[in-house]
Amino acid sequence: MTRDPMPNAFVPGQGELGPTETAMVERRQRLLGPAYRLFYETPVHLVRGEGVWLYDPDGNAYLDTYNNVASVGHCHPRVVAAQAAQAAQLATHTRYLHDGVLAYAERLLAHFPAPLSHVMFTCTGSEANDLALRLARAATGGTGVIVTTNAYHGVTASVAECSPSLGPGVPLGPHVRTVPPPDARHGDPGTTFAAHVQAAIDDLARHGIRPALLMVDTVFSSDGLFADPPGFLTPAAAAIRAAGGLFLADEVQPGFGRTGDQMWGFQRHGVTPDMVSLGKPMGNGYPVAALVLQPAVIAEFGAKARYFNTFGGNAVAAATAMAVLSVIEDEGLMANAAQVGATFRAGLAALAARYPALGDIRSAGLFLAVDIVTDGQPDPARAARMVNDLRAERILISATGPRGHVLKIRPPLVFSEDNAAFFLDRMEVVLRRQG
Amino acid sequence: MTRDPMPNAFVPGQGELGPTETAMVERRQRLLGPAYRLFYETPVHLVRGEGVWLYDPDGNAYLDTYNNVASVGHCHPRVVAAQAAQAAQLATHTRYLHDGVLAYAERLLAHFPAPLSHVMFTCTGSEANDLALRLARAATGGTGVIVTTNAYHGVTASVAECSPSLGPGVPLGPHVRTVPPPDARHGDPGTTFAAHVQAAIDDLARHGIRPALLMVDTVFSSDGLFADPPGFLTPAAAAIRAAGGLFLADEVQPGFGRTGDQMWGFQRHGVTPDMVSLGKPMGNGYPVAALVLQPAVIAEFGAKARYFNTFGGNAVAAATAMAVLSVIEDEGLMANAAQVGATFRAGLAALAARYPALGDIRSAGLFLAVDIVTDGQPDPARAARMVNDLRAERILISATGPRGHVLKIRPPLVFSEDNAAFFLDRMEVVLRRQG
Numbered sequence: 001m002t003r004d005p006m007p008n009a010f011v012p013g014q015g016e017l018g019p020t021e022t023a024m025v026e027r028r029q030r031l032l033g034p035a036y037r038l039f040y041e042t043p044v045h046l047v048r049g050e051g052v053w054l055y056d057p058d059g060n061a062y063l064d065t066y067n068n069v070a071s072v073g074h075c076h077p078r079v080v081a082a083q084a085a086q087a088a089q090l091a092t093h094t095r096y097l098h099d100g101v102l103a104y105a106e107r108l109l110a111h112f113p114a115p116l117s118h119v120m121f122t123c124t125g126s127e128a129n130d131l132a133l134r135l136a137r138a139a140t141g142g143t144g145v146i147v148t149t150n151a152y153h154g155v156t157a158s159v160a161e162c163s164p165s166l167g168p169g170v171p172l173g174p175h176v177r178t179v180p181p182p183d184a185r186h187g188d189p190g191t192t193f194a195a196h197v198q199a200a201i202d203d204l205a206r207h208g209i210r211p212a213l214l215m216v217d218t219v220f221s222s223d224g225l226f227a228d229p230p231g232f233l234t235p236a237a238a239a240i241r242a243a244g245g246l247f248l249a250d251e252v253q254p255g256f257g258r259t260g261d262q263m264w265g266f267q268r269h270g271v272t273p274d275m276v277s278l279g280k281p282m283g284n285g286y287p288v289a290a291l292v293l294q295p296a297v298i299a300e301f302g303a304k305a306r307y308f309n310t311f312g313g314n315a316v317a318a319a320t321a322m323a324v325l326s327v328i329e330d331e332g333l334m335a336n337a338a339q340v341g342a343t344f345r346a347g348l349a350a351l352a353a354r355y356p357a358l359g360d361i362r363s364a365g366l367f368l369a370v371d372i373v374t375d376g377q378p379d380p381a382r383a384a385r386m387v388n389d390l391r392a393e394r395i396l397i398s399a400t401g402p403r404g405h406v407l408k409i410r411p412p413l414v415f416s417e418d419n420a421a422f423f424l425d426r427m428e429v430v431l432r433r434q435g
Numbered sequence: 436m437t438r439d440p441m442p443n444a445f446v447p448g449q450g451e452l453g454p455t456e457t458a459m460v461e462r463r464q465r466l467l468g469p470a471y472r473l474f475y476e477t478p479v480h481l482v483r484g485e486g487v488w489l490y491d492p493d494g495n496a497y498l499d500t501y502n503n504v505a506s507v508g509h510c511h512p513r514v515v516a517a518q519a520a521q522a523a524q525l526a527t528h529t530r531y532l533h534d535g536v537l538a539y540a541e542r543l544l545a546h547f548p549a550p551l552s553h554v555m556f557t558c559t560g561s562e563a564n565d566l567a568l569r570l571a572r573a574a575t576g577g578t579g580v581i582v583t584t585n586a587y588h589g590v591t592a593s594v595a596e597c598s599p600s601l602g603p604g605v606p607l608g609p610h611v612r613t614v615p616p617p618d619a620r621h622g623d624p625g626t627t628f629a630a631h632v633q634a635a636i637d638d639l640a641r642h643g644i645r646p647a648l649l650m651v652d653t654v655f656s657s658d659g660l661f662a663d664p665p666g667f668l669t670p671a672a673a674a675i676r677a678a679g680g681l682f683l684a685d686e687v688q689p690g691f692g693r694t695g696d697q698m699w700g701f702q703r704h705g706v707t708p709d710m711v712s713l714g715k716p717m718g719n720g721y722p723v724a725a726l727v728l729q730p731a732v733i734a735e736f737g738a739k740a741r742y743f744n745t746f747g748g749n750a751v752a753a754a755t756a757m758a759v760l761s762v763i764e765d766e767g768l769m770a771n772a773a774q775v776g777a778t779f780r781a782g783l784a785a786l787a788a789r790y791p792a793l794g795d796i797r798s799a800g801l802f803l804a805v806d807i808v809t810d811g812q813p814d815p816a817r818a819a820r821m822v823n824d825l826r827a828e829r830i831l832i833s834a835t836g837p838r839g840h841v842l843k844i845r846p847p848l849v850f851s852e853d854n855a856a857f858f859l860d861r862m863e864v865v866l867r868r869q870g
Contacts, residue, residue: 004739004740004741006741009741021532024532024534024537025532027537027541028532028537030552031537031540031541031544031552031553031554032529032536032540032553032554032555032748033553033555033728033730033733033737034733034734034737034738035555035733035736035737035740035741035742036529036555036741036742036743037530037741037743038530038531038532039530039531043531043532044531044532045531045532045533046525046527046531046532046533047524047525047533047534048524048525049524049525049526049527054525054527054531067527069526069527069528069745069746070526070527074525074526074527075522075523075524075525075526077523080519080522080523083518083519083522084515084518084519084522084523087510087515087518087519087720087721088510088512088515088519089482089483089484089510090481090482090483090484090489090509090510091484091504091505091509091510091719091720091721092481092484092489092502092504092505092509092720093504094467094471095472095473095474096473096474096478096479096480096481096489097456097459097460097463097473097478097479097480097481098480098481098482099459099482101467102459102462102463102466105462105466105467106462106466109466117465117466118466118467118468119466119467120467120468120470120471123558123559123562123722123746124558124559124562124744124745124746124747125745126562126744127558127559127561127562127590127591130591130592131590133592134592134595155562155566155742155743155744156562156565156591156592156593157565157568157569157591157592157593158591158592158593160569166740166741167739167740168739169738169739169740170740279745280745284526285522285526285527285746285749285751286522286526286722286746286751287558287721287722287723287746287749287752288722293468295468298468298469298470299469301470302468302469302470303469303604304439304602304603304604305439305470305601305602305604305605306439306441306444306470306471306472306601307470307471307590308471308472308590309559309561309590310504310559310560310714310715311504311558311559311720311721311722312559313467314720314722316720316721317722
């Protein structure tokens with residue numbers, strides 16, 4: 001049988017759970033079935049969230065260093081209030097005129113370069129990427145899709161087959177090719193990445209498949225986080241366009257200011273995508289997502305077909321997302337991501353100088369990755385131990401990458417210098433204990 | 436060019452819009468692009484909703500006889516309060532333990548026959564049907580899908596190609612076959628429908644395609660509403676199972692008590708589906724949807740793959756959906772749907788006896804359909820005129836069916852006898868005026 005390769009998945013029967021949590025795990029299996037996964041050897045039972053903190057029923061506080069959905073902080077009062085006020089007033093869809101969705105669309109699009117002038121609303125990042133595939137096929141007449149080795153783009157049938165990180169139990173489509181992510185440790189990443197994309201285009205052609213889309217998370221989150229040097233995406237975007245395909249920036253993880261210096265991950269590379277997908281942090285937990293696009297992309301599709309997503313862009317989604325944008329701007333969260341991200345990274349580097357288990361460190365703003373190694377080699381088992389030992393210290397992170405040996409640190413953007421110092425202190429305790 | 440066949444779509448440049456609305460239409464086209472559609476020759480501009488009423492900026496009240504999303508009434512205070520309270524407390528996902536999603540799953544599953552014992556959460560009905568396709572393929576090893584002539588099952592790439600109502604601009608998949616809906620006016624619908632399904636199975640076999648799924652809206656909403664006589668689905672479900680495929684009941688439109696005598700449309704036919712998809716009314720506007728299934732369906736998928744939907748089943752979704760279930764039960768909305776639905780139908784029948792433009796009437800609880808005819812023949816233009824004339828009278832309905840000549844009346848379940856009387860009064864005004 002093929003293995004589900006999810007790092008940091010709870011294995012029922014293992015871990016030390018109290019009677020309440022043991023009963024909850026049993027109810028989950030009975031009610032939700034076998035495809036659901038919990039995090040950690042000992043899953044975390046949560047009842048409350050506030051800012052960067054999550055609380056269990058005993059009142060223990062966990063420092064959330066992982067959840068980018070609650071990007072402006074768990075239960076941000078301004079976002080909660082905007083959502084509640086609109087829910088009490090009107091929650092209809094986009095087949096009636098309503099100012100909220102238009103006002104939000106204007107405000108959101110102002111954060112994009114001019115050619116990206118349309119936005120279409122969905123409920124999830126999966127739906128946004130799925131729509132991108134539909135539009136790319138209509139616009140190019142092709143079907144071929146190129147993604148990275150351990151990409152994740154969502155769970156609909158069409159995007160799951162473009163998501164190799166879901167493992168061999170979820171086969172890639174026959175029209176899907178994978179390329180290694182741009183890793184600056186192995187040659188010039190821009191040139192190398194473009195060469196791999198070109199090779200994938202050539203291989204598609206050899207199978208009679210016209211390319212439709214190059215689809216990348218612009219910081220390559222699930223591949224292990226690759227963001228530097230700035231500019232490395234440009235040659236690959238040129239290659240797919242020269243072959244008649246489109247370039248999609250999947251900003252579900254890097255977007256909305258997380259990378260610090262820019263609102264979107266693609267901006268550090270000076271490239272303007274044909275489409276940009278947005279998701280997780282857009283509504284701080286409310287299910288809202290979007291696809292931003294250049295008008296040429298939808299000319300063909302829009303002339304012969306319609307798109308309607310019942311809940312996508314409804315009045316509450318728009319009001320909630322509007323409040324999130326306001327908080328990001330008013331609280332200076334991009335600048336905070338840049339500043340705290342830099343301190344945090346420096347602190348990790350200082351630890352790495354003293355603990356050889358910490359290998360390469362990569363980051364962009366408040367998205368940080370640390371390779372866990374033994375004798376310089378990837379050590380997924382040790383990474384899993386680190387994640388679970390930190391969870392015992394009430395710090396929440398996870399692991400990622402094709403081998404699962406990369407610590408993934410992705411806190412809410414309201415993360416402070418003090419929070420980073422607390423994390424580093426706990427991490428040193430864990431490293432010292434592990435020896 | 437192929438035509439987008441959506442009934443009741445606004446055509447920009449037509450209709451009489453005020454300056455505010457004209458500007459909004461222009462902003463929509465510029466911001467949202469060409470794939471978005473508004474309802475009505477003169478689109479409705481909404482700012483507020485309460486119960487069965489929607490309000491424009493001038494304070495005009497529209498009787499909502501169409502929106503089944505706000506199924507327990509627009510902005511129901513109990514649902515709004517539950518959503519706001521949970522959003523202020525915690526909104527994390529299903530990879531942590533949280534009681535809310537389990538409590539809701541238990542409560543929801545209690546409304547299903549025992550074999551349907553798992554529930555998986557998504558954000559939209561499209562995602563639920565898309566997941567059903569993935570599971571059906573894994574469980575059966577087949578790929579073939581059978582749907583009705585004018586079916587609508589959603590907008591992801593995989594379900595859009597199973598949704599002929601989207602028109603020729605959205606091609607069906609090569610593995611998709613269509614069958615006419617069970618129409619009691621043309622022979623015994625159970626036998627006839629099963630024969631059509633068997634013919635589709637045979638045609639798939641002739642193309643080397645193994646069947647995976649028979650997927651039907653259990654009241655055939657977009658085909659024109661076919662709900663009677665009870666029991667007609669049983670032979671078709673047996674036929675697809677005999678061929679190794681599964682049977683999915685799409686309850687996105689009929690579900691949650693709308694049909695009056697039962698919580699789910701499939702129950703009137705005495706058949707237990709392998710899977711049941713839920714959507715629109717589940718959260719009264721909050722984006723929450725689900726797939727309910729028999730454990731055997733997911734055994735194969737769950738053994739080798741995982742399913743995670745970031746927002747699906749989050750704590751706010753569960754709390755909101757729980758409040759909706761409570762309101763349906765505590766306010767007796769199923770009984771209301773049965774009773775008001777019957778009165779409403781009788782009133783329509785009385786009108787039809789006097790106005791020959793009203794043809795066949797079909798209904799199940801508070802889901803009603805009236806064929807609009809001229810000399811006994813379907814008259815889509817007249818149906819469109821009726822919809823727009825009613826909109827001018829501040830009554831909101833729409834049209835459906837493959838020819839768009841069927842009035843679709845699908846009010847919130849809190850619809851009263853007085854509301855029905857008001858509708859019938861306005862309809863008679865329109866009929867009399869049309870002559």
